[in-house]
Amino acid sequence: MPLPTPPASCRRLLLVLMLGCTVPALAQAPAADAPPSKVLSLVPRDGASADDGHASLQFIGTATVLLRHAGLTLLTDPNFLHKGEHVHLGYGLKSRRLTDPAVPFEKLPPLDVVLLSHFHGDHFDQRVQRRLDKDLPIVTTQGAVKHLDKLGFRHVVGLATWQSVELRRGDQRWRITALPGRHGPPVMNRALPEVMGSLIEPLDAQGRPRLRLYVSGDTLVHDDLREIPRRFPGLDVALLHLGGTRVLGVLVTMDAEQGVRAMQLLDPREVLPIHYDDYEVFKSPLSDFVAAASKAGLRDKVRVLPRGQTWRFPVPAEGR
Numbered sequence: 001m002p003l004p005t006p007p008a009s010c011r012r013l014l015l016v017l018m019l020g021c022t023v024p025a026l027a028q029a030p031a032a033d034a035p036p037s038k039v040l041s042l043v044p045r046d047g048a049s050a051d052d053g054h055a056s057l058q059f060i061g062t063a064t065v066l067l068r069h070a071g072l073t074l075l076t077d078p079n080f081l082h083k084g085e086h087v088h089l090g091y092g093l094k095s096r097r098l099t100d101p102a103v104p105f106e107k108l109p110p111l112d113v114v115l116l117s118h119f120h121g122d123h124f125d126q127r128v129q130r131r132l133d134k135d136l137p138i139v140t141t142q143g144a145v146k147h148l149d150k151l152g153f154r155h156v157v158g159l160a161t162w163q164s165v166e167l168r169r170g171d172q173r174w175r176i177t178a179l180p181g182r183h184g185p186p187v188m189n190r191a192l193p194e195v196m197g198s199l200i201e202p203l204d205a206q207g208r209p210r211l212r213l214y215v216s217g218d219t220l221v222h223d224d225l226r227e228i229p230r231r232f233p234g235l236d237v238a239l240l241h242l243g244g245t246r247v248l249g250v251l252v253t254m255d256a257e258q259g260v261r262a263m264q265l266l267d268p269r270e271v272l273p274i275h276y277d278d279y280e281v282f283k284s285p286l287s288d289f290v291a292a293a294s295k296a297g298l299r300d301k302v303r304v305l306p307r308g309q310t311w312r313f314p315v316p317a318e319g320r
Helices: 008-022 126-131 142-150 223-231 256-266 286-295
Strands: 038-041 054-061 064-069 072-076 086-090 093-096 113-115 138-141 156-159 164-169 172-179 197-203 213-215 237-241 270-274 310-314
Touching: 038 156, 054 270, 138 142, 142 156, 156 164, 156 172, 197 223, 223 256, 237 256, 256 286, 270 286
Parallel strands: 038 164, 072 113, 113 138, 138 156, 213 237, 237 270
Antiparallel strands: 054 064, 054 310, 064 072, 086 093, 164 172, 172 197, 197 213
């Protein structure tokens, strides 16, 4: 007799696993030497603020954060779907948003650049794809470039792991470096979008980093992350994508336990948890991470920034 047809969820899982076995692995291993830096000249803006020795982070929701420093306005992983709307995750999967963004898309300030950890619906949703200025520079993975090109974005910078781009406006300089990321277990990772962590560094006049801000991207803890503190010791701030996202039962972003392991591995001075509690697929709440950090003796490093609020912090005048 014929075998019964498996449920749709099982068929999708089989598709993911088959793709994982057949799609070539993306180059994510650390390179011996970083490729040459790219340069991105930012459009001059009237009234751009002078460097007052401080930067600020505003948490909007999911992995969307607004960074401001010395006239630079950078937005990470723009996700502006509303509560009750669904995001498409690929392979016929979708997830309902449980919160509203703290800042509506229409209320965003003028942006200089978008930092996109990977091309996935909960990081670059359908509203953003339609309404974001097509001339706005986007720094992202090499794998995301072709998708953004098809959507009409004209200034996309794709980075390989350990490659960097230098942002310039007048005398101000900032460097963004692509860091290792892995969005799932080894087999499933090959069927998921290429993802990168990022290091954002304001630079002094000699090109030395004045501050090191790490954005994890949707990664799990894996061996390549150990190279980050060796190459870039002394992380000042780490934005960790948490949530314990599960797709068909498989963990694809850090949960509370992995978040604590990342803290121990990277040893940042302060940690801002982001990417939690916003979608149905986020299974590990913020409270679990805070409890796990407390149990590990790391609670004093965790700064919980409620959605919509801004944290302002000093940036040294001289680099290290």
